Amino acid sequence: MHRAYGGVVPELASRDHIRRALPLLQQILEQAAITPAAIDAIAFTQGPGLAGALLVGASIANGLGLAWDKPVIGIHHLEGHLLSPLLANDPPSFPFVALLVSGGHTQLMRVTDIGDYEMLGETLDDAAGEAFDKTAKLLGLDYPGGPAVSQLATTGTPGAVVLPRPMLHSKDLDFSFSGLKTAVLTQVKQYGQPLDEQAKANLARGFVDAAVDVLTAKSVQALKQTGLSRLVVAGGVGANQQLRAALKVAAQKYAFDVHYPDPELCTDNGAMIALAGALRLQRWPAQANKHYAFTVRPR
Ligand code: KG4
Ligand code: ZN
Structure with a gap:
């Protein structure tokens, strides 16, 4: 989609996130047979990144947290990359x-x-x-x-x-x-x-x-x-x-x-964000956002 423009077009990216994120989530939960009961918490990328795309993720994470009554935690994108080799x-x-x-x-x-x-x-x-x-x-x-x-x-x-x-x-x-x-x-x-x-x-x-x-x-x-x-x-x-x-x-x-990290975990992915969230919550349970007051930090 972005190739025709020679780079990522922010508005196209966030619209595409809106279109794809929920169907993708549903597909993954079904494929892996994961029920909400098996989920401890929801981690999402808080930034840095494109504000529009970050807001889509933050909205979905906090919406699910509210619906499923799960803690929500915002993760720094680069912390995800830093910890990704721990999944190897x-x-x-x-x-x-x-x-x-x-x-x-x-x-x-x-x-x-x-x-x-x-x-x-x-x-x-x-x-x-x-x-x-x-x-x-x-x-x-x-x-x-x-x-x-x-x-x-x-x-x-x-x-x-x-x-x-x-x-x-x-x-x-x-x-x-x-x-x-x-x-x-x-x-x-x-x-x-x-x-x-x-x-x-x-x-x-x-x-x-x-x-x-x-x-x-x-x-x-x-x-x-x-x-x-x-x-x-x-x-x-x-x-x-x-x-x-x-x-x-x-x-x-x-x-x-x-x-x-494994090759598929070198580029941006959700697994590394989930891992960072899990490790943080294990160590500092109070870091979970219980009030669903979400923010993104584009920079
Ligand atoms: O970490 P990443 O998926 O997204 C960001 O957070 O930026 O990195 C994407 C970048 C792109 O600039 C892409 O051209 C570069 O990583 N990249 C590579 C290779 N695979 C991806 N650069 C050199 N050699 C590669 N094999
Ligand atoms: Zn990245």
Whole structure:
């Protein structure tokens, strides 16, 4: 639906949520044979995200809470991503460093326990996924472009196009990706004619190599700085095969473990929000909203 516009159109997204959310919920409850009696509480994404879409979720969660007399809990979207690897068969134990790489965020966090998170660094401009999506657009690939750029890069010649590694040598754990996207644009313009397939692949390769280099180096730096030896990678870009390969090499070299959520739990999903809600309610039962006064926090 959003592909025709090259990105998510907020109004279309919230209307689509309204159309689909209740039938989907009903289908899932039936398929999994879950009755309201088996449900302890209802968790929903409170933000950050698009206000309209968040309000649809908040309204449904609070409506169901009222109808079924269940506690309701609002969850921070990024906490869902941070805790998503705990749903894997081989879950990491606390503490760990989390690299959160999605379409909206690029952050390194120290995760000490449930609810105990310290931001170590983040992007000063574009998110990593956003850089993938913008590069895809410049190369004429469909939205969301991350997987397409990654695939195209596998046929590019290594080193044919070398792009800058923004902030690679800055002492902090912050990132910057807008310059990398501009570098792709400059290359496209310099080419002077429509890009042929190999030129596109070489550019994709140059972009992926630069982005992966920075993400890997900063993750290693965060592990050194915190003295931790466990890295968790979450968010849509965590599905990227080149990033996974680079982190595997780094993990051997610097002796740390890397954990990923199951592939289908890397991108946005409800399971991670349910998990975060369950863990929070277990630890702090009073966090449940008993008065059904709901809010969303788009930013
Ligand atoms: O976490 P997510 O599903 O949604 C947000 O909360 O943003 O992340 C979506 C982002 C998009 O920018 C998409 O292009 C990127 O993750 N992405 C990838 C891959 N799969 C998804 N980027 C690079 N390689 C991939 N395989
Ligand atoms: Zn997300």
